[in-house]
Amino acid sequence: MSQSNHTINRPRLAITLGDPAGIGPEVVLKALSDSQFWEFDITVVGTRSLLVDTYTKLKSIDGIGKLVEPSELKILDVEIGAATIANIIPGEGSAASGRASFAFLEQAIARATTGEFDAIVTAPIAKSAWKAAGYNYPGQTELLQEKSGAKRVGMLFVARSPHTGWILRTLLATTHIPLCQVAKVLTPELMTQKLDLLVECLKNDFGIEYPRIAVSGLNPHSGEQGQLGTEEQDWLVHWIEEQNSTKLRLDGPIPPDTMWVKPGMAWYGNSQNSNPADAYLALYHDQGLIPVKLMAFDRAVNTSIGLPFVRTSPDHGTAFDIALKGIADATSMKAAIELAQSLSIQRKERKSIFV
Numbered sequence: 001m002s003q004s005n006h007t008i009n010r011p012r013l014a015i016t017l018g019d020p021a022g023i024g025p026e027v028v029l030k031a032l033s034d035s036q037f038w039e040f041d042i043t044v045v046g047t048r049s050l051l052v053d054t055y056t057k058l059k060s061i062d063g064i065g066k067l068v069e070p071s072e073l074k075i076l077d078v079e080i081g082a083a084t085i086a087n088i089i090p091g092e093g094s095a096a097s098g099r100a101s102f103a104f105l106e107q108a109i110a111r112a113t114t115g116e117f118d119a120i121v122t123a124p125i126a127k128s129a130w131k132a133a134g135y136n137y138p139g140q141t142e143l144l145q146e147k148s149g150a151k152r153v154g155m156l157f158v159a160r161s162p163h164t165g166w167i168l169r170t171l172l173a174t175t176h177i178p179l180c181q182v183a184k185v186l187t188p189e190l191m192t193q194k195l196d197l198l199v200e201c202l203k204n205d206f207g208i209e210y211p212r213i214a215v216s217g218l219n220p221h222s223g224e225q226g227q228l229g230t231e232e233q234d235w236l237v238h239w240i241e242e243q244n245s246t247k248l249r250l251d252g253p254i255p256p257d258t259m260w261v262k263p264g265m266a267w268y269g270n271s272q273n274s275n276p277a278d279a280y281l282a283l284y285h286d287q288g289l290i291p292v293k294l295m296a297f298d299r300a301v302n303t304s305i306g307l308p309f310v311r312t313s314p315d316h317g318t319a320f321d322i323a324l325k326g327i328a329d330a331t332s333m334k335a336a337i338e339l340a341q342s343l344s345i346q347r348k349e350r351k352s353i354f355v
């Protein structure tokens, strides 16, 4: 695909296969069959024999549609050992599949940190499979942060509406922690760190100099003046007021249930006057991701901001229930590759990186 005409300015993208028992290899094979990527400089990071095996099995399914042949790909063949390969069972996340997906990501990170890749696009992994393999990371984001030495990281979801072209950007203030810990972990300091990352990203990656950001409340009706929870009164209202400046406008705390009405209108084109914000700051995982997935499950992209290189990922998981059935939708993977390419170009041009 891209071995021959390498040019210095083309971003070098790594795509990891994710958990090989899930739909990662399938969405990679489907996405890379799209001619829009044929001029991209892409290296697939994973075990070649697993990819070839997935290709052969999918090819035998009637009406499977387009798949790229593995022989046309540049593959960084990651050695995981015959015993691990033998224990990978499609549709079942296991210690073996976790060992594999961890090894793929480790390889990609090692090479991105030395500058061999400009961006990593990650197919999904199962956090439970990593745990079974003995790796105690809540997700790929945390491994990326640790191994790249980044001081701060933010989990931002980006999706362009197919109805209106409007772009939804949602940052999660907290990510993979139990719900009962959210109120304890959320602090003004954490919010400031995440907001700073978001503002830098909006400016450097999306060219938005003076952003307007909507911030969600934590409690029903943002606490209803303390009657339904006190975090808003205790610090969140004050924190929002403090952040507002001539260069940045924060709206909120917006009651979490109504926070998503305007973005919904902007997404579906139900109103010309929805006046959506440039980005949405959600306080916990499901508060931000339920609306993202309702609007854009087929096309949202998860991007880790704050790393020294670009990282994107489809918004979906390993989908073990449909592994090797040939029905996995690759739209979100395609969007993740497109975003990795455009962010890499943008960062090269602006010479901007997160520190």
Ligand SMILES: NC(=O)C1=CN([C@@H]2O[C@H](COP(=O)(O)OP(=O)(O)OC[C@H]3O[C@@H](n4cnc5c(N)ncnc54)[C@H](O)[C@@H]3O)[C@@H](O)[C@H]2O)C=CC1
Pocket (backbone or CB within 6 Å): 023, 027, 123, 124, 125, 126, 127, 128, 140, 302, 313, 314, 315, 316, 317, 318, 319, 320, 321, 322, 327, 328, 329, 330
């Ligand atoms: N970036 C990552 O590595 C992510 C990993 N995960 C992990 O994935 C595992 C499974 O998570 P779930 O909550 O079940 O979410 P999931 O996204 O894997 O599946 C949810 C539902 O959507 C369907 N689905 C998902 N992707 C699809 C696609 N591309 N085409 C067609 N149907 C699709 C699945 O069949 C399933 O019915 C968990 O271990 C989770 O931690 C979840 C989200 C992101």
Ligand SMILES: NCC(=O)COP(=O)(O)O
Pocket (backbone or CB within 6 Å): 125, 138, 139, 140, 141, 142, 289, 302, 313
């Ligand atoms: N729900 C988002 C998610 O699970 C992303 O996880 P990861 O990319 O950090 O592995």
